[in-house]
Amino acid sequence: MISLMRRGLPALVLAALPLLASPASAGTPTTPVPTNELPFTSYAPPQAPAGAPGSRVVLALFDAIDRLPVAEEHREGYQRTLYKHWNPGLNAADGCNTRKEVILAEAVEDPLVEAGCKLSGGSWRSAYDSLVVTDAAKLDVDHFVPLAEVFDSERTPWSAERREAYANDQGSADTLIAVSAASNRSKSDKDPADWMPADGTYHCAYAATWVATKLRWDLAVDDAERQALLGTAEDCTGTTVTYQHVP
Template identity: 30%
Template structure:
C-alpha cells in the first residue's frame, strides 16, 4: 500500500490543496489502492459503529495466531514481506525472503532515518490498529481465521522505529498519534480503512480524534486492498 512519509506528506498536502480533489484511484507499491479525496475518508469514519471499549479479558497475542504466518502463501513470512515493502537498500540472508539489513528512510512515526539490522530492535513491524485494541472492539467475537487475517494483513502493518512504537502500546487515535505530525493524516486514514474492512467499532473519543485529524486534510485518500479477511484453513487447524 502506498504510504507517504515525512516531507513527502507535507508536499502532497500542498499539491492536493492547489490542484483540488481527485476521484481517481492510485496504485501503491504494495498493490493496494487509495480511493481519491472528496471526503471519502471522513465518510468512512462516519460509517464506523460507535460503542464503548470492551474489557481486555481473554486477550493474548496467541488469539491472533502464530506471529507472522505466511498467509499469502508466497513462502516468505509476513514480517519479511513488510520489511521488503517498506525498507530500502535491502540485503538478504539466503535467498530473497529473509531480510538481513536495510534502511527505513524516513521512519513514518518519528521522521528519522533508521538502519535495520536483523537481530537488533531498531525497527518494529507495527499493527496500525493494535491487536489488543481490535480485541476490545469486536475481534473477541470473531473466528480464528479472521483474527489471523487481521494480524497478517499488509493494510494493517508498517515498518517503524521501534522506540517510538513502544510508546504507542495498544492506544487508539484518542490516546496516541505519531510524533511526526506530517504523517498523522495517513496514519489515521489507515486505521479507518482497517476498521472499516474488518467491521471493528470505535469509541466516541476515538471517532472525535479521527475526525479532528482528518478535518485538516479532507482530501486524504482512503486505502483499500490487502489480504482477504479470512486466513487459509491450514492456519486455523486445532
Template identity: 40%
Template sequence: MTRIRLLTVAWLVLFPLAGLADYLEVRRETAVYKEPSKKSEKLVTVDPAERSPYLLKLASGAKTKGYYQVNLPGANEKGWIYQSYVRRYKGQHPGYVAYKRTFYKHWIDEDGDCQDTRQEVLIRDADAKVAYQDEDHCKVEASAWKDPYTGKTFTNPKDLDVDHVVPLKNAHESGAWTWSAERKKQYANYLQYEKHLLAVSASENRKKADKGPDRYMPPNAAYHCEYVRIWTKIKRDWELEMTEAEGEKVQQILENCN
C-alpha cells in the first residue's frame, strides 16, 4: 500500500463524486495534523513519491492559520495540512487518465507454477475435487462451484467469471488512476485477501459490470451483508473513494445486518 500511517481507522469516507470536488495535490512528504498546528497530534504522514498524483479531498475550502482541512483516505476522520506542501485544484485533476482495462494487466502467473490468477481462484473456490485439462495441472477442466451472487452451483468453469468485487473501472475512477502500473497489476491479481476476487456466474457478472452497490446488488439476498462488508474492506484497504450514493447504500444495508 501507499506510505500512509493511520493512527485511527474507521470504515467509510464519503465523496460527492470521485475526482470532481475541491481537493489538494500533495507535493512533498508531509504530515496531517489533528489541529491546524505542527504542535498538534500527527494523524498521518503522506508521501507523494509513492502515488502520483497524491490527492486529498478538501473538507473545507477556507484556510485556518495557513492550514487546509482535509478528509483522510481510508478513515472517517478529518485533519489539517499546511498550505506550502500542497496545490489546490477544483474539478477533475488535469493529469486524470480515462479508464482502459489494459491498464490493469491480468491474468498473470505470479508464482510461476503455470496457474494464472483465474486458475488459482477457480481452484481455491472449488467445492469438490478439481479435474484438470493437462498433466501439469495448469488449467481447470471441471469441479463444483457455488456462486455467492446467485446461490447457484456450476460445474463448468466456462460458465464462471473471476470477478473483481470492486470492479477495475470503479477502482480506477475512485482513485486507482493515480497508481503506478505495478500497483494496478497487483490490484487486478490480488490473492492475499480471499474475497478480493470471486468465482461467480459469468452472466451475472456481466449484469454487474462496473456498478457499485447503489446500482447493483447480487440477486442472492442472503449474501448482501457479506457483499457490502467485502466491498467496504477493499475500498478501505486500497484507500479508494466512495460516492455519497454508494456509501448511503452500504450504510443502509449494514444497518440491517447482525
C-alpha cells in the first residue's frame, strides 16, 4: 500500500487493461463474445493498445476516462462475503492482516506495533475530509471502488480468487486507502455520480484514482458515473492517471 507521501496527487499508481482489442486485420475472424459476458449498453471508443498486462501506463485523465467501457450496473446477487477480506497480508508472520498493513503503510507518524499487530500512537491524514486521525481504531480501510460497485461493474463474473485479490490488493497504491470512519460511512458504496469527498482539493485526485482502479481491474462505468467523472475532469487540467493492469 502507500503512505500519504506516496499518495502524492494527482499522479496516481493504478493499473488496467487496454479494454478493447486492436482492430482485426482484414479477413481475420473475430473472437466471439463469451456467453457469460454481461450486457453492455455501449463501449468506449476503440483505443490503441496501451501496453502489455503489468506494464505501467500513464494517460491524461480525459483519455483514461475514454478507456472505460460503459455498461448498465447489475447489483442482483451481490453479497459482501463474495469478496473475502482481510487476508493475512504480505507478511503473515507479523500478525498484521491486509487492513493493518494498509494502516501502517499510510501513517504520517508511525504507530507502535505490539504483539498481534496491536497499534498504539501514530497519526494519519484522512484524504477524503483532510482530518488528522491519531487513533488507528478510528480509521476505516476503504476499498476505493467499493465492493458493491465492483460487483456492479464486473464485465464478466469474477472468480472467488479474483474477488479476494481485489479485496486485499496491495499491488497498487490506490485500491485501498485508510480514511476516517465517518468519511467512509458517508461514502458507503456510492460512485462519483452520487458522492465526492468533502475536501474539494482532493476531487481531481479522487477522480483519477477511481478511474485508474477501474482500469487496473478492467471494470466498467455506467453513464451517470462517466458523466460525473468527465465533469470533474473539466477542472483537472494536468491531472494524469497511472495504472498497471491485473491480468
